[in-house]
Amino acid sequence: xxxxxxxxxxxxxxxxxxxxxxxxxxxxxxxxxxxxxxxxxxxxxxxxxxxxxxxxxxxxxxxxxxxxxxxxxxxxxxxxxxxxxxxxxxxxxxxxxxxxxxxxxxxxxxxxxxxxxxxxxxxxxxxxxxxxxxxxxxxxxxxxxxxxxxxxxxxxxxxxxxxxxxxxxxxxxxxxxxxxxxxxxxxxxxxxxxxxxxxxxxxxxxxxxxxxxxxxxxxxxxxxxxxxxxxxxxxxxxxxxxxxxxxxxxxxxxxxxxxxxxxxxxxxxxxxxxxxxxxxxxxxxxxxxxxxxxxxxxxxxxxxxxxxxxxxxxxxxxxxxxxxxxxxxxxxxxxxxxxxxxxxxxxxxxxxxxxxxxxxxxxxxxxxxxxxxxxxxxxxxxxxxxxxxxxxxxxxxxxxxxxxxxxxxxxxxxxxxxxxxxxxxxxxxxx
Amino acid sequence: xxxxxxxxxxxxxxxxxxxxxxxxxxxxxxxxxxxxxxxxxxxxxxxxxxxxxxxxxxxxxxxxxxxxxxxxxxxxxxxx
Numbered sequence: 001x002x003x004x005x006x007x008x009x010x011x012x013x014x015x016x017x018x019x020x021x022x023x024x025x026x027x028x029x030x031x032x033x034x035x036x037x038x039x040x041x042x043x044x045x046x047x048x049x050x051x052x053x054x055x056x057x058x059x060x061x062x063x064x065x066x067x068x069x070x071x072x073x074x075x076x077x078x079x080x081x082x083x084x085x086x087x088x089x090x091x092x093x094x095x096x097x098x099x100x101x102x103x104x105x106x107x108x109x110x111x112x113x114x115x116x117x118x119x120x121x122x123x124x125x126x127x128x129x130x131x132x133x134x135x136x137x138x139x140x141x142x143x144x145x146x147x148x149x150x151x152x153x154x155x156x157x158x159x160x161x162x163x164x165x166x167x168x169x170x171x172x173x174x175x176x177x178x179x180x181x182x183x184x185x186x187x188x189x190x191x192x193x194x195x196x197x198x199x200x201x202x203x204x205x206x207x208x209x210x211x212x213x214x215x216x217x218x219x220x221x222x223x224x225x226x227x228x229x230x231x232x233x234x235x236x237x238x239x240x241x242x243x244x245x246x247x248x249x250x251x252x253x254x255x256x257x258x259x260x261x262x263x264x265x266x267x268x269x270x271x272x273x274x275x276x277x278x279x280x281x282x283x284x285x286x287x288x289x290x291x292x293x294x295x296x297x298x299x300x301x302x303x304x305x306x307x308x309x310x311x312x313x314x315x316x317x318x319x320x321x322x323x324x325x326x327x328x329x330x331x332x333x334x335x336x337x338x339x340x341x342x343x344x345x346x347x348x349x350x351x352x353x354x355x356x357x358x359x360x361x362x363x364x365x366x367x368x369x370x371x372x373x374x375x376x377x378x379x380x381x382x383x384x385x386x387x388x389x390x391x392x393x394x395x396x397x398x399x400x401x402x403x404x405x406x407x408x409x410x411x412x413x414x415x416x417x418x419x420x421x422x423x424x425x426x427x428x429x430x431x
Numbered sequence: 432x433x434x435x436x437x438x439x440x441x442x443x444x445x446x447x448x449x450x451x452x453x454x455x456x457x458x459x460x461x462x463x464x465x466x467x468x469x470x471x472x473x474x475x476x477x478x479x480x481x482x483x484x485x486x487x488x489x490x491x492x493x494x495x496x497x498x499x500x501x502x503x504x505x506x507x508x509x510x511x
Contacts, residue, residue: 035448038455040484043448058452064459065488072493 034062097189146173147185167193219267230257283321285314292328312349317423330392338364361418366411436470447480474507
Protein backbone atom coordinates (compact mmCIF):
# COMPACT_ATOMS: atom_id res chain seq x y z
CA UNK A 1 0.00 0.00 0.00
CA UNK A 2 1.20 3.49 -0.69
CA UNK A 3 2.40 5.41 2.34
CA UNK A 4 0.20 8.35 1.41
CA UNK A 5 -2.92 6.25 1.23
CA UNK A 6 -2.05 4.50 4.52
CA UNK A 7 -1.63 7.81 6.27
CA UNK A 8 -5.02 9.01 5.06
CA UNK A 9 -6.68 5.84 6.22
CA UNK A 10 -5.11 6.16 9.69
CA UNK A 11 -6.37 9.68 9.88
CA UNK A 12 -9.83 8.54 8.88
CA UNK A 13 -9.68 5.80 11.54
CA UNK A 14 -8.63 8.30 14.17
CA UNK A 15 -11.58 10.48 13.26
CA UNK A 16 -13.98 7.55 13.49
CA UNK A 17 -12.56 6.56 16.87
CA UNK A 18 -13.09 10.05 18.13
CA UNK A 19 -16.66 10.04 16.84
CA UNK A 20 -17.22 6.63 18.44
CA UNK A 21 -15.90 7.91 21.76
CA UNK A 22 -18.32 10.79 21.61
CA UNK A 23 -21.24 8.45 20.94
CA UNK A 24 -20.18 6.14 23.78
CA UNK A 25 -19.79 9.12 26.08
CA UNK A 26 -23.26 10.31 25.10
CA UNK A 27 -24.75 6.85 25.69
CA UNK A 28 -23.05 6.54 29.10
CA UNK A 29 -24.28 10.00 30.04
CA UNK A 30 -27.86 9.14 29.10
CA UNK A 31 -27.65 5.74 30.82
CA UNK A 32 -26.45 7.47 33.99
CA UNK A 33 -29.25 9.97 33.72
CA UNK A 34 -31.76 7.13 33.50
CA UNK A 35 -30.11 5.29 36.39
CA UNK A 36 -30.42 8.38 38.50
CA UNK A 37 -34.13 8.45 37.74
CA UNK A 38 -34.27 4.81 38.87
CA UNK A 39 -32.68 5.91 42.12
CA UNK A 40 -29.23 4.45 41.78
CA UNK A 41 -25.66 5.58 41.11
CA UNK A 42 -23.96 6.15 37.76
CA UNK A 43 -22.31 3.20 36.03
CA UNK A 44 -18.56 3.03 36.40
CA UNK A 45 -16.65 2.20 33.18
CA UNK A 46 -15.01 -0.81 34.86
CA UNK A 47 -18.43 -2.32 35.64
CA UNK A 48 -19.34 -2.57 31.98
CA UNK A 49 -16.79 -1.93 29.27
CA UNK A 50 -17.88 -0.16 26.11
CA UNK A 51 -18.48 -3.33 24.15
CA UNK A 52 -20.63 -5.02 26.79
CA UNK A 53 -22.42 -1.72 27.37
CA UNK A 54 -23.84 -1.76 23.87
CA UNK A 55 -24.54 -5.46 23.98
CA UNK A 56 -26.32 -5.17 27.34
CA UNK A 57 -28.57 -2.37 26.05
CA UNK A 58 -29.16 -0.50 29.38
CA UNK A 59 -31.36 2.14 27.73
CA UNK A 60 -33.59 -0.59 26.35
CA UNK A 61 -33.71 -2.25 29.79
CA UNK A 62 -34.72 0.96 31.55
CA UNK A 63 -37.23 1.72 28.78
CA UNK A 64 -38.77 -1.71 29.35
CA UNK A 65 -38.93 -1.03 33.08
CA UNK A 66 -40.56 2.34 32.46
CA UNK A 67 -43.09 0.69 30.21
CA UNK A 68 -44.09 -1.64 33.05
CA UNK A 69 -44.11 1.18 35.60
CA UNK A 70 -46.42 3.27 33.40
CA UNK A 71 -48.70 0.32 32.81
CA UNK A 72 -48.91 -0.30 36.56
CA UNK A 73 -49.61 3.39 37.15
CA UNK A 74 -52.40 3.38 34.61
CA UNK A 75 -53.96 0.35 36.28
CA UNK A 76 -53.58 1.96 39.70
CA UNK A 77 -55.19 5.19 38.52
CA UNK A 78 -58.05 3.21 37.03
CA UNK A 79 -58.55 1.30 40.29
CA UNK A 80 -58.40 4.53 42.27
CA UNK A 81 -61.00 6.11 40.04
CA UNK A 82 -63.30 3.13 40.51
CA UNK A 83 -62.74 3.17 44.26
CA UNK A 84 -63.46 6.89 44.32
CA UNK A 85 -66.71 6.41 42.38
CA UNK A 86 -67.74 3.55 44.65
CA UNK A 87 -66.94 5.56 47.74
CA UNK A 88 -68.91 8.48 46.38
CA UNK A 89 -71.90 6.25 45.69
CA UNK A 90 -71.72 4.72 49.18
CA UNK A 91 -71.28 8.18 50.71
CA UNK A 92 -74.55 9.27 49.13
CA UNK A 93 -76.48 6.03 49.44
CA UNK A 94 -75.91 5.45 53.14
CA UNK A 95 -78.79 5.96 55.52
CA UNK A 96 -76.85 8.25 57.82
CA UNK A 97 -75.84 11.86 57.31
CA UNK A 98 -72.11 12.43 56.91
CA UNK A 99 -70.28 15.77 56.89
CA UNK A 100 -66.58 16.47 56.75
CA UNK A 101 -65.67 19.65 58.58
CA UNK A 102 -62.29 21.39 58.67
CA UNK A 103 -60.63 22.86 61.75
CA UNK A 104 -62.27 26.24 61.06
CA UNK A 105 -65.71 24.57 61.19
CA UNK A 106 -66.19 24.94 57.47
CA UNK A 107 -68.05 22.19 55.65
CA UNK A 108 -65.70 20.50 53.19
CA UNK A 109 -68.23 17.97 52.00
CA UNK A 110 -71.57 16.47 53.01
CA UNK A 111 -73.64 13.62 51.63
CA UNK A 112 -77.18 13.59 50.25
CA UNK A 113 -78.73 12.19 53.44
CA UNK A 114 -77.25 14.98 55.53
CA UNK A 115 -78.70 17.48 53.09
CA UNK A 116 -82.15 15.90 53.25
CA UNK A 117 -82.09 15.87 57.04
CA UNK A 118 -80.70 19.28 57.85
CA UNK A 119 -80.41 21.61 54.88
CA UNK A 120 -83.58 23.56 54.19
CA UNK A 121 -82.80 24.36 50.57
CA UNK A 122 -81.81 21.13 48.82
CA UNK A 123 -80.01 22.90 45.98
CA UNK A 124 -78.09 25.26 48.24
CA UNK A 125 -74.31 25.00 47.95
CA UNK A 126 -73.12 24.65 51.51
CA UNK A 127 -69.50 23.77 50.83
CA UNK A 128 -67.17 26.20 52.53
CA UNK A 129 -69.87 27.52 54.85
CA UNK A 130 -69.70 27.23 58.64
CA UNK A 131 -71.29 24.06 59.99
CA UNK A 132 -72.73 25.85 63.03
CA UNK A 133 -74.44 28.29 60.68
CA UNK A 134 -75.93 25.69 58.35
CA UNK A 135 -76.70 22.88 60.80
CA UNK A 136 -77.26 24.63 64.13
CA UNK A 137 -78.43 28.12 63.11
CA UNK A 138 -75.83 29.76 65.37
CA UNK A 139 -73.14 32.32 64.72
CA UNK A 140 -70.41 30.47 66.60
CA UNK A 141 -69.75 26.84 67.58
CA UNK A 142 -71.78 25.92 70.66
CA UNK A 143 -70.14 24.88 73.93
CA UNK A 144 -71.88 21.51 73.76
CA UNK A 145 -70.81 20.88 70.17
CA UNK A 146 -69.21 17.41 69.84
CA UNK A 147 -67.05 18.61 66.91
CA UNK A 148 -65.40 21.20 69.18
CA UNK A 149 -64.57 18.49 71.71
CA UNK A 150 -63.22 16.11 69.07
CA UNK A 151 -60.98 18.82 67.64
CA UNK A 152 -59.66 19.66 71.09
CA UNK A 153 -59.11 16.10 72.33
CA UNK A 154 -58.63 14.15 69.11
CA UNK A 155 -61.11 11.60 70.43
CA UNK A 156 -64.49 10.50 69.08
CA UNK A 157 -67.57 11.90 70.80
CA UNK A 158 -71.13 10.56 70.74
CA UNK A 159 -74.18 12.62 71.59
CA UNK A 160 -77.09 10.29 72.17
CA UNK A 161 -79.88 12.67 71.45
CA UNK A 162 -79.90 16.02 69.70
CA UNK A 163 -83.11 17.66 68.63
CA UNK A 164 -83.08 19.44 65.29
CA UNK A 165 -86.03 20.35 63.09
CA UNK A 166 -88.44 18.41 65.35
CA UNK A 167 -86.53 15.18 64.94
CA UNK A 168 -84.03 13.41 67.19
CA UNK A 169 -80.52 12.57 66.07
CA UNK A 170 -77.56 10.71 67.41
CA UNK A 171 -74.36 12.57 66.52
CA UNK A 172 -70.95 10.92 66.35
CA UNK A 173 -67.83 12.94 65.63
CA UNK A 174 -64.52 11.29 64.74
CA UNK A 175 -61.23 13.08 64.13
CA UNK A 176 -59.89 13.23 60.58
CA UNK A 177 -56.14 12.93 60.95
CA UNK A 178 -53.35 13.35 58.43
CA UNK A 179 -49.82 12.41 59.54
CA UNK A 180 -50.84 12.55 63.19
CA UNK A 181 -52.39 16.00 63.05
CA UNK A 182 -56.10 16.73 63.26
CA UNK A 183 -57.22 18.10 59.92
CA UNK A 184 -60.91 18.14 60.67
CA UNK A 185 -63.85 16.14 61.93
CA UNK A 186 -66.16 13.59 60.36
CA UNK A 187 -69.64 14.12 61.70
CA UNK A 188 -72.16 11.30 61.39
CA UNK A 189 -75.84 11.97 62.01
CA UNK A 190 -78.29 9.14 62.65
CA UNK A 191 -82.01 9.82 62.77
CA UNK A 192 -83.25 8.09 65.93
CA UNK A 193 -86.75 9.59 65.98
CA UNK A 194 -88.50 6.33 65.08
CA UNK A 195 -86.36 4.37 67.53
CA UNK A 196 -87.18 6.84 70.27
CA UNK A 197 -90.88 6.59 69.46
CA UNK A 198 -90.67 2.79 69.61
CA UNK A 199 -88.87 2.98 72.94
CA UNK A 200 -91.52 5.29 74.34
CA UNK A 201 -94.23 2.98 73.09
CA UNK A 202 -92.52 0.03 74.74
CA UNK A 203 -92.25 1.92 77.98
CA UNK A 204 -95.93 2.81 77.80
CA UNK A 205 -96.86 -0.78 77.03
CA UNK A 206 -94.80 -2.03 79.95
CA UNK A 207 -96.44 0.51 82.23
CA UNK A 208 -99.85 -0.54 80.98
CA UNK A 209 -99.10 -4.21 81.50
CA UNK A 210 -98.00 -3.76 85.09
CA UNK A 211 -100.88 -1.43 85.85
CA UNK A 212 -103.21 -3.89 84.19
CA UNK A 213 -101.97 -6.73 86.33
CA UNK A 214 -102.42 -4.68 89.46
CA UNK A 215 -105.86 -3.52 88.38
CA UNK A 216 -106.93 -7.05 87.57
CA UNK A 217 -105.85 -8.20 91.02
CA UNK A 218 -107.79 -5.46 92.78
CA UNK A 219 -110.82 -5.91 90.54
CA UNK A 220 -110.92 -9.58 91.27
CA UNK A 221 -110.71 -9.02 95.03
CA UNK A 222 -113.43 -6.37 94.94
CA UNK A 223 -115.85 -8.32 92.78
CA UNK A 224 -117.05 -10.68 95.51
CA UNK A 225 -117.79 -8.13 98.28
CA UNK A 226 -119.35 -5.87 95.67
CA UNK A 227 -121.58 -8.71 94.51
CA UNK A 228 -122.65 -9.20 98.13
CA UNK A 229 -123.47 -5.50 98.56
CA UNK A 230 -125.51 -5.52 95.36
CA UNK A 231 -127.30 -8.75 96.30
CA UNK A 232 -128.21 -7.61 99.79
CA UNK A 233 -129.25 -4.16 98.56
CA UNK A 234 -131.61 -5.78 96.02
CA UNK A 235 -132.97 -8.04 98.79
CA UNK A 236 -133.45 -5.12 101.15
CA UNK A 237 -135.10 -3.07 98.39
CA UNK A 238 -137.95 -5.58 98.36
CA UNK A 239 -138.51 -5.40 102.13
CA UNK A 240 -142.04 -3.98 102.59
CA UNK A 241 -141.24 -2.62 106.06
CA UNK A 242 -138.96 0.07 104.54
CA UNK A 243 -140.23 3.58 104.31
CA UNK A 244 -140.23 5.13 100.84
CA UNK A 245 -137.22 7.28 101.73
CA UNK A 246 -135.30 4.27 103.03
CA UNK A 247 -136.18 2.27 99.90
CA UNK A 248 -134.88 5.15 97.73
CA UNK A 249 -131.59 5.13 99.65
CA UNK A 250 -131.24 1.37 99.19
CA UNK A 251 -131.84 1.84 95.44
CA UNK A 252 -129.02 4.38 95.37
CA UNK A 253 -126.76 1.87 97.12
CA UNK A 254 -127.62 -0.78 94.52
CA UNK A 255 -127.14 1.68 91.64
CA UNK A 256 -123.75 2.78 92.91
CA UNK A 257 -122.66 -0.80 93.53
CA UNK A 258 -123.72 -1.54 89.96
CA UNK A 259 -121.59 1.32 88.73
CA UNK A 260 -118.65 -0.06 90.67
CA UNK A 261 -119.22 -3.39 88.93
CA UNK A 262 -119.10 -1.72 85.53
CA UNK A 263 -115.83 -0.01 86.39
CA UNK A 264 -114.42 -3.32 87.51
CA UNK A 265 -115.59 -5.00 84.33
CA UNK A 266 -113.76 -2.26 82.44
CA UNK A 267 -110.66 -2.94 84.47
CA UNK A 268 -110.81 -6.64 83.72
CA UNK A 269 -111.29 -5.88 80.02
CA UNK A 270 -108.21 -3.72 80.14
CA UNK A 271 -106.10 -6.38 81.78
CA UNK A 272 -107.37 -9.22 79.65
CA UNK A 273 -104.79 -11.33 77.88
CA UNK A 274 -105.18 -11.81 74.12
CA UNK A 275 -107.03 -14.92 73.11
CA UNK A 276 -105.91 -16.84 70.11
CA UNK A 277 -109.24 -16.89 68.30
CA UNK A 278 -109.68 -13.20 68.83
CA UNK A 279 -106.39 -12.45 67.09
CA UNK A 280 -107.30 -14.71 64.19
CA UNK A 281 -110.66 -13.06 63.61
CA UNK A 282 -111.17 -10.52 60.83
CA UNK A 283 -112.78 -7.13 61.07
CA UNK A 284 -114.01 -4.85 58.32
CA UNK A 285 -112.83 -1.42 59.43
CA UNK A 286 -115.46 0.55 57.48
CA UNK A 287 -118.21 -1.58 59.02
CA UNK A 288 -116.74 -1.19 62.50
CA UNK A 289 -116.54 2.61 62.17
CA UNK A 290 -120.09 2.83 60.78
CA UNK A 291 -121.47 0.77 63.62
CA UNK A 292 -119.57 2.90 66.17
CA UNK A 293 -121.02 5.99 64.49
CA UNK A 294 -124.57 4.69 64.71
CA UNK A 295 -124.07 4.19 68.46
CA UNK A 296 -122.77 7.75 68.86
CA UNK A 297 -125.15 9.53 66.49
CA UNK A 298 -127.53 10.57 69.25
CA UNK A 299 -124.73 11.92 71.42
CA UNK A 300 -123.25 13.87 68.48
CA UNK A 301 -126.60 15.36 67.51
CA UNK A 302 -127.25 16.38 71.10
CA UNK A 303 -123.94 18.24 71.11
CA UNK A 304 -124.50 19.65 67.60
CA UNK A 305 -121.31 18.06 66.36
CA UNK A 306 -120.92 17.04 62.73
CA UNK A 307 -119.11 13.80 62.02
CA UNK A 308 -117.42 13.33 58.66
CA UNK A 309 -116.18 9.92 57.58
CA UNK A 310 -113.92 9.53 54.57
CA UNK A 311 -113.37 5.79 54.41
CA UNK A 312 -110.35 5.80 52.05
CA UNK A 313 -111.30 2.25 51.02
CA UNK A 314 -110.15 0.80 54.32
CA UNK A 315 -109.64 -2.96 54.16
CA UNK A 316 -110.33 -5.72 56.66
CA UNK A 317 -107.79 -6.18 59.41
CA UNK A 318 -106.96 -8.86 61.90
CA UNK A 319 -108.90 -8.57 65.16
CA UNK A 320 -112.28 -9.00 66.72
CA UNK A 321 -114.98 -6.63 65.39
CA UNK A 322 -116.54 -5.95 68.77
CA UNK A 323 -113.17 -4.96 70.25
CA UNK A 324 -112.17 -2.73 67.37
CA UNK A 325 -115.61 -1.14 67.32
CA UNK A 326 -115.16 -0.40 71.02
CA UNK A 327 -111.84 1.35 70.24
CA UNK A 328 -113.60 3.59 67.71
CA UNK A 329 -116.43 4.29 70.17
CA UNK A 330 -113.89 5.24 72.84
CA UNK A 331 -111.86 7.55 70.65
CA UNK A 332 -114.81 9.22 68.92
CA UNK A 333 -116.67 9.67 72.21
CA UNK A 334 -113.52 11.19 73.62
CA UNK A 335 -113.44 13.61 70.69
CA UNK A 336 -117.11 14.56 71.23
CA UNK A 337 -116.47 15.18 74.92
CA UNK A 338 -113.35 17.22 74.12
CA UNK A 339 -115.31 19.48 71.74
CA UNK A 340 -118.21 19.88 74.18
CA UNK A 341 -120.71 21.62 71.95
CA UNK A 342 -120.68 22.53 68.28
CA UNK A 343 -117.80 21.41 66.16
CA UNK A 344 -116.64 18.71 63.83
CA UNK A 345 -115.04 15.28 64.07
CA UNK A 346 -113.30 14.02 60.94
CA UNK A 347 -112.53 10.35 60.48
CA UNK A 348 -110.15 9.67 57.65
CA UNK A 349 -109.02 6.26 56.47
CA UNK A 350 -105.94 5.53 54.40
CA UNK A 351 -103.88 2.53 53.43
CA UNK A 352 -100.11 2.53 53.70
CA UNK A 353 -97.64 -0.09 52.63
CA UNK A 354 -98.09 -2.48 55.55
CA UNK A 355 -100.85 -0.86 57.52
CA UNK A 356 -104.30 0.67 57.50
CA UNK A 357 -104.51 4.04 59.24
CA UNK A 358 -107.55 5.75 60.69
CA UNK A 359 -107.13 9.35 61.78
CA UNK A 360 -109.76 10.83 64.06
CA UNK A 361 -109.42 14.57 64.42
CA UNK A 362 -111.59 17.00 66.34
CA UNK A 363 -112.08 20.73 66.58
CA UNK A 364 -111.70 20.70 70.34
CA UNK A 365 -109.10 22.53 72.39
CA UNK A 366 -106.33 19.98 71.79
CA UNK A 367 -104.37 18.20 74.50
CA UNK A 368 -102.32 20.34 76.88
CA UNK A 369 -98.62 19.55 76.52
CA UNK A 370 -98.18 18.59 80.16
CA UNK A 371 -100.74 15.79 80.04
CA UNK A 372 -99.97 14.50 76.54
CA UNK A 373 -97.81 11.70 77.93
CA UNK A 374 -100.49 10.58 80.35
CA UNK A 375 -103.66 10.34 78.26
CA UNK A 376 -103.19 6.60 77.76
CA UNK A 377 -102.57 5.92 81.45
CA UNK A 378 -105.37 4.00 83.18
CA UNK A 379 -107.59 6.12 85.47
CA UNK A 380 -106.19 9.32 84.03
CA UNK A 381 -109.08 11.61 83.22
CA UNK A 382 -109.73 15.32 82.94
CA UNK A 383 -113.46 14.86 83.13
CA UNK A 384 -115.40 15.73 86.26
CA UNK A 385 -115.90 12.80 88.70
CA UNK A 386 -118.67 10.50 87.57
CA UNK A 387 -118.33 11.32 83.86
CA UNK A 388 -115.40 9.15 82.96
CA UNK A 389 -113.43 6.31 84.46
CA UNK A 390 -110.16 7.21 82.73
CA UNK A 391 -110.08 3.76 81.18
CA UNK A 392 -111.39 4.40 77.63
CA UNK A 393 -108.13 5.48 76.04
CA UNK A 394 -105.96 3.04 77.96
CA UNK A 395 -108.22 0.13 77.01
CA UNK A 396 -108.05 1.31 73.40
CA UNK A 397 -104.25 1.55 73.55
CA UNK A 398 -104.12 -1.94 75.05
CA UNK A 399 -106.34 -3.34 72.30
CA UNK A 400 -104.30 -1.67 69.56
CA UNK A 401 -101.03 -2.99 70.89
CA UNK A 402 -102.51 -6.49 71.22
CA UNK A 403 -103.44 -6.32 67.55
CA UNK A 404 -99.83 -5.50 66.73
CA UNK A 405 -100.76 -1.97 65.78
CA UNK A 406 -100.45 1.32 67.59
CA UNK A 407 -102.12 4.50 68.62
CA UNK A 408 -100.61 7.97 68.37
CA UNK A 409 -101.91 11.33 69.38
CA UNK A 410 -100.85 14.83 68.46
CA UNK A 411 -102.24 18.31 68.39
CA UNK A 412 -103.20 19.87 65.10
CA UNK A 413 -101.67 23.15 64.02
CA UNK A 414 -105.09 24.69 63.43
CA UNK A 415 -106.32 23.51 66.84
CA UNK A 416 -107.82 20.28 68.09
CA UNK A 417 -106.24 16.87 68.45
CA UNK A 418 -105.81 13.91 66.13
CA UNK A 419 -105.70 10.28 67.20
CA UNK A 420 -104.02 8.02 64.70
CA UNK A 421 -104.91 4.33 64.84
CA UNK A 422 -102.56 2.04 62.99
CA UNK A 423 -103.66 -1.48 62.10
CA UNK A 424 -101.17 -3.95 60.65
CA UNK A 425 -102.35 -5.52 57.41
CA UNK A 426 -102.53 -9.29 57.18
CA UNK A 427 -100.15 -10.56 54.59
CA UNK A 428 -97.78 -7.72 55.28
CA UNK A 429 -94.69 -8.12 57.36
CA UNK A 430 -95.50 -9.12 60.89
CA UNK A 431 -93.40 -8.19 63.84
CA UNK B 432 -51.18 -24.44 43.60
CA UNK B 433 -48.85 -25.47 40.84
CA UNK B 434 -45.15 -25.19 41.36
CA UNK B 435 -43.60 -21.93 40.32
CA UNK B 436 -40.49 -21.81 38.24
CA UNK B 437 -37.68 -20.08 40.11
CA UNK B 438 -35.25 -17.90 38.24
CA UNK B 439 -32.07 -17.30 40.23
CA UNK B 440 -29.87 -14.33 39.52
CA UNK B 441 -26.54 -14.48 41.27
CA UNK B 442 -25.17 -10.97 41.64
CA UNK B 443 -22.72 -11.66 44.45
CA UNK B 444 -19.74 -9.33 44.26
CA UNK B 445 -21.49 -6.89 41.91
CA UNK B 446 -22.43 -3.34 42.90
CA UNK B 447 -25.70 -1.56 42.48
CA UNK B 448 -26.22 -0.10 39.01
CA UNK B 449 -25.25 -3.37 37.40
CA UNK B 450 -27.35 -5.40 39.86
CA UNK B 451 -30.38 -3.24 39.16
CA UNK B 452 -29.91 -3.32 35.40
CA UNK B 453 -29.56 -7.10 35.36
CA UNK B 454 -32.61 -7.52 37.59
CA UNK B 455 -34.66 -5.18 35.39
CA UNK B 456 -33.53 -6.98 32.26
CA UNK B 457 -34.68 -10.34 33.68
CA UNK B 458 -37.96 -8.86 34.90
CA UNK B 459 -38.59 -7.37 31.44
CA UNK B 460 -37.86 -10.66 29.76
CA UNK B 461 -40.28 -12.58 31.98
CA UNK B 462 -42.94 -9.96 32.51
CA UNK B 463 -45.82 -11.99 31.01
CA UNK B 464 -45.11 -15.13 33.04
CA UNK B 465 -44.32 -13.07 36.15
CA UNK B 466 -47.71 -11.37 35.93
CA UNK B 467 -49.44 -14.73 35.50
CA UNK B 468 -47.66 -15.98 38.62
CA UNK B 469 -45.81 -18.69 36.74
CA UNK B 470 -42.34 -17.61 37.73
CA UNK B 471 -40.61 -16.03 40.68
CA UNK B 472 -37.30 -14.21 40.38
CA UNK B 473 -34.76 -14.46 43.18
CA UNK B 474 -31.86 -11.99 43.11
CA UNK B 475 -28.93 -12.84 45.37
CA UNK B 476 -26.79 -9.85 46.23
CA UNK B 477 -24.35 -8.74 48.89
CA UNK B 478 -24.60 -5.09 47.93
CA UNK B 479 -26.80 -3.26 50.40
CA UNK B 480 -27.85 -0.53 48.01
CA UNK B 481 -29.42 -3.09 45.70
CA UNK B 482 -31.82 -4.15 48.47
CA UNK B 483 -33.26 -0.65 48.21
CA UNK B 484 -33.16 0.07 44.47
CA UNK B 485 -34.40 -3.29 43.17
CA UNK B 486 -37.48 -3.50 45.46
CA UNK B 487 -38.27 0.16 44.73
CA UNK B 488 -38.31 -0.36 40.97
CA UNK B 489 -40.05 -3.74 41.08
CA UNK B 490 -42.78 -2.39 43.37
CA UNK B 491 -43.29 0.57 41.05
CA UNK B 492 -43.94 -1.98 38.31
CA UNK B 493 -46.60 -3.55 40.51
CA UNK B 494 -44.76 -6.65 41.73
CA UNK B 495 -44.60 -8.07 45.21
CA UNK B 496 -41.11 -7.93 46.68
CA UNK B 497 -39.72 -9.64 49.76
CA UNK B 498 -36.16 -9.05 50.95
CA UNK B 499 -34.58 -11.64 53.20
CA UNK B 500 -31.17 -11.73 54.82
CA UNK B 501 -29.61 -15.15 54.39
CA UNK B 502 -26.25 -15.81 56.01
CA UNK B 503 -23.79 -13.68 54.05
CA UNK B 504 -26.09 -12.16 51.44
CA UNK B 505 -29.59 -10.87 50.70
CA UNK B 506 -32.29 -12.60 48.74
CA UNK B 507 -34.73 -10.39 46.88
CA UNK B 508 -37.84 -12.34 45.86
CA UNK B 509 -39.94 -10.81 43.09
CA UNK B 510 -43.36 -12.22 42.27
CA UNK B 511 -46.78 -11.07 41.15
